[in-house]
Amino acid sequence: MSSLGDSSALSVSLPSPTSLDRDAAEQIARTLKAMADPTRIQLLSLILDSADGRALVGQLADELRLSQPTVSHHVRVMAEEGLLERSQKGRLVWYSVSPDRVDEVSELLNPVSSAPPSPLVLERIAGDLALQFRGIFSGETVDRYVRESYELLAREARIIRYLPSLTGRFAAERLRALATADGLLPHDAPEVLFVCVQNAGRSQLAAAILRSLAGDRVRVRTAGSAPAEAVNPRVVAALDEIGVPLAGEFPKPLTDEVVRAADYVITMGCGDACPVYDGRRYLDWDLDDPSGLALEGVRAVRDEVNRLVRQLLEQMDLPPGR
Template identity: 55%
Template sequence: MSEHRAQPELLMPQAVLSHTTAELSAKYTGVFSPQTVERYVFESYAALRRTAKIHTHLTSLAGRFAADRLTALAQSQGAAPKDVPEVLFICVHNAGRSQMAAALLAHRGGRLVHVRSAGSAPTHEINPTVVQAMTEVGIDLGAEFPKPLTDDVVAAADVVVSMGCGDACTIYPGKRYLDWELDDPDGQPLDEVRRVRDDLDTRVRQLLTELTTPVLS
């Protein structure tokens, strides 16, 4: 009897993910097969489910994650345009430094850059103190979530900025790799997180200048 009651709960995520697969397959008609899209959607769901403490809205987040990964894959294969530099920020948990850096660069750069972030061992939520520190400077991280590092987003990036995650990132020729040494805000008081935030903001501003300044021949 209990097995029959559990069945609808098991089918619900699959139904939502199948609907997401159909929508993304239509978007990428002629670029990726429906089978590839389906694999990305269900793999993305499984990857997020491994770290999620609460599964509410997990299918929606998986859809967003899969869509971004498919865009990155299309970019790396030359099937989607790259109109601006692509920057990828990586830390261990994708809950502090990489989230702050990505949000700051997106805020400062606007449409001049496109930003992604990921973690080599992502946790289940963004550090609440990090969220508070970013809110203080007018940046809302409420819609963001930790994401695992995948090869497709690395392949699509022009600049990969690592912060304390060692050799987790695949090395591709022709890309710019930076290693920013910053303290991990995990478990730190608000004043310390603010210091890391401001340090990141200085580095992000410099990177944005480098990415958007024309090279004189």
């Protein structure tokens, strides 16, 4: 990909981000105003949760023990701002969330919950992974890794949004690393582990760029000695500018088996927090932490990471594929 070429050229060729124009800002403000009422939030929730995604004003009024004129006022305001659609069948008027706003409204109405998943959720994750790793690990081993992975993400990374699905991904990644380290899966490509403190900036930049350049010729993992709750949004933006996806990555704690599986362990600020095993190549990249940097500073870190990743591929005798 030509945009990942010389880092100095890259930094001057990128366009400046476009500021939010006045019309877009006013639209956002109107939407926020239309939703900024507890009753409207309740109404939207009831409509979304209804059997067919629609409801009558009378039904909503009965459910919330409000007068029909009060409910009519609120749904009219939300309809005027495009949050709700109105459809009439005979004398009945139904309200539903506008199709192009469902994701937006659903995200708002499903706040982050700190409640742990039910045991049945973890059992299902373990059961699915036991099928995936059948003949490699016992069901007991898989179950232990699932529960431990959940606890690590909840306690060390403090992740609460989408915790069950991230638990499944984290446990699967750890099990694959363990199988590789123990010779239970073929080791047919170099394994690279990027480690930084928060696993939210430098390591994510490096992993995304390496995957983009090397494809499946290299297996890439990341971890953090003190993981953050989420990837730095400026890191995501800086990657997007050069057409490199983050690929759904998330901060995760450093665990022993991912170090054992790695051929290259590349630290970016965690110092001696990484276990040391014979036969691995340990590198330390001296990079500024993007945390707290403005986007321009994150771009500079990204460009230096790009240079170092290309250098790494040359050392592996795997020149960039694009």
